[in-house]
Amino acid sequence: MxxxxxxxxxxxxxxxxxxxxxxxxxxxxxxxxxxxxxxxxxxxxxxxxKTLNLGDDGDSGVKPSWTGGMGQGCAPVFQPFGEPTSNIPLNTPTSPGSKGNKLESIKNWTISTYKCSRQSLYEKLGKTNRTVDVELESQIETLRQTQRRYGNILKLSRALTSYFYHVVSLQSQLGDCFSELAHKSPELQKEFSTNAETQKTLSKNGEQLLAALNFFVSSVNTLANRTMEDTITTVKQYEVARVEYDAYRCDLEYYASAPQNEVNQMKQTETQSCFNSKKGEFEKLRSDVQIKLKFLDENRVKVMQKQLLLFHNAVSAYFSGNNTMLEATMKQFSIKARESCQSNQTTPSWLET
Structure with missing residues (x-):
C-alpha cells in the first residue's frame, strides 16, 4: 500500500x-x-x-493536492510555486563579432539578389538598358551552337561504336563456329576453313577499327564536355557579373538624377563604391572569356584535324579491305587494338598472364 x-x-x-x-x-x-x-x-x-510548513519564507499553510483511489493513500502532489530557472545557456557560444558579420553578409546577399532579379525582369520587359558587347555575344552564341553540334557527333559516334562492337563480336564467334565445324565435317572442311579464316581476318581488322573509333569518341567527349564546358562555365559567371554591373549602374544613374539631399547623397556614395567593385569583376570576367574563347578555338581546330583524319583513314581502310593502310593508320596515331575491348572483357586470370 x-x-x-x-x-x-x-x-x-x-x-x-x-x-x-x-x-x-x-x-x-x-x-x-x-x-x-x-x-x-x-x-x-x-x-x-492538514498544513505543511515549507520554511521561513512566509509561505505557510499551503494546502496539498491529493490524487488516487478512495481506498488507498497516495503521495501528495503539490502545485508548482513558480517557473523553473536555470543559469545554463542553451545556445552555442559564439564570438561577439560573428553574429554581426553573418547578419551583414545575409543583408548584402539579399540586396544584391533583389537588384539582380529586378534588373533581369526589367530587361525582359524592355524597361531598362543592358550592356551589350556585340562581338563577344556573337562569339558566345557560336560557342553554344558548336557545343550542341559536337554533342550530336558524340552521340552518333558512340552509337556507331556500340553497334560495330557487336558486329566484331559476332564475326569472332562465327569464325570459331566455322573452325569447329571444319574439324567435325571432313566433307566440308575446306569450305568451313575458308570462311573461318575470312571471319577471323574481319574480326581482327574490326578490332583495329573499333580502337580507332573509341579513340575518336574519347577525344570528342573531352573537347565537348570538358574543354568547351569549362569555357561555358566562365561565360555563365560573366553573364551574372554583367547583370550585377548593370543593376548598380542603373541605381547610380537614378541617384545622380534624384534630389541632392543628405540621404540620397549617402546612398549615392554607397552605390558608387559597389558599382566600382562590380565593374572590376565584370571587366575581369569579360577578359577571361575572350582569352578562353580564343584558345578554345585554336585547340578545337588542332584536335579535330587530327581526329577527322584518323576517322577517315581508319574507316576507308577497313571497308576497302586495305589491311596495310589500316595498320599504318593505327601506328600513325599510336593506337593499340586491344584498348577497344578493355571495357567489355573480363580481367584475365593469373594463370593466363
Whole structure:
C-alpha cells in the first residue's frame, strides 16, 4: 500500500493524526532530525497533513493536492510555486563579432539578389538598358551552337561504336563456329576453313577499327564536355557579373538624377563604391572569356584535324579491305587494338598472364 513517507527538514513537525488500529495508538507528533523519516506499520493508513510548513519564507499553510483511489493513500502532489530557472545557456557560444558579420553578409546577399532579379525582369520587359558587347555575344552564341553540334557527333559516334562492337563480336564467334565445324565435317572442311579464316581476318581488322573509333569518341567527349564546358562555365559567371554591373549602374544613374539631399547623397556614395567593385569583376570576367574563347578555338581546330583524319583513314581502310593502310593508320596515331575491348572483357586470370 502506498505509505506516506516524507522526509522533512531538521526540527519540523508533522501531525500524523490518530491511529484506530487494534495494535494500539501511534505517535501523534514526531520531531525529526535532518534526513530522518517517519515509518508506519502496514496495518494503519496515515492521514494527510492538514498544513505543511515549507520554511521561513512566509509561505505557510499551503494546502496539498491529493490524487488516487478512495481506498488507498497516495503521495501528495503539490502545485508548482513558480517557473523553473536555470543559469545554463542553451545556445552555442559564439564570438561577439560573428553574429554581426553573418547578419551583414545575409543583408548584402539579399540586396544584391533583389537588384539582380529586378534588373533581369526589367530587361525582359524592355524597361531598362543592358550592356551589350556585340562581338563577344556573337562569339558566345557560336560557342553554344558548336557545343550542341559536337554533342550530336558524340552521340552518333558512340552509337556507331556500340553497334560495330557487336558486329566484331559476332564475326569472332562465327569464325570459331566455322573452325569447329571444319574439324567435325571432313566433307566440308575446306569450305568451313575458308570462311573461318575470312571471319577471323574481319574480326581482327574490326578490332583495329573499333580502337580507332573509341579513340575518336574519347577525344570528342573531352573537347565537348570538358574543354568547351569549362569555357561555358566562365561565360555563365560573366553573364551574372554583367547583370550585377548593370543593376548598380542603373541605381547610380537614378541617384545622380534624384534630389541632392543628405540621404540620397549617402546612398549615392554607397552605390558608387559597389558599382566600382562590380565593374572590376565584370571587366575581369569579360577578359577571361575572350582569352578562353580564343584558345578554345585554336585547340578545337588542332584536335579535330587530327581526329577527322584518323576517322577517315581508319574507316576507308577497313571497308576497302586495305589491311596495310589500316595498320599504318593505327601506328600513325599510336593506337593499340586491344584498348577497344578493355571495357567489355573480363580481367584475365593469373594463370593466363
Amino acid at each position: 502506498g505509505d506516506y513517507d516524507p522526509t522533512l527538514e531538521d526540527g519540523e513537525e508533522v501531525d500524523l493524526g490518530e491511529d484506530d488500529s487494534p495494535t494500539g495508538p501511534a505517535l501523534n507528533t514526531a520531531v525529526l532530525q535532518d534526513g530522518q523519516t517517519v515509518l508506519h506499520s502496514n496495518s494503519s493508513r496515515p492521514q494527510p497533513p
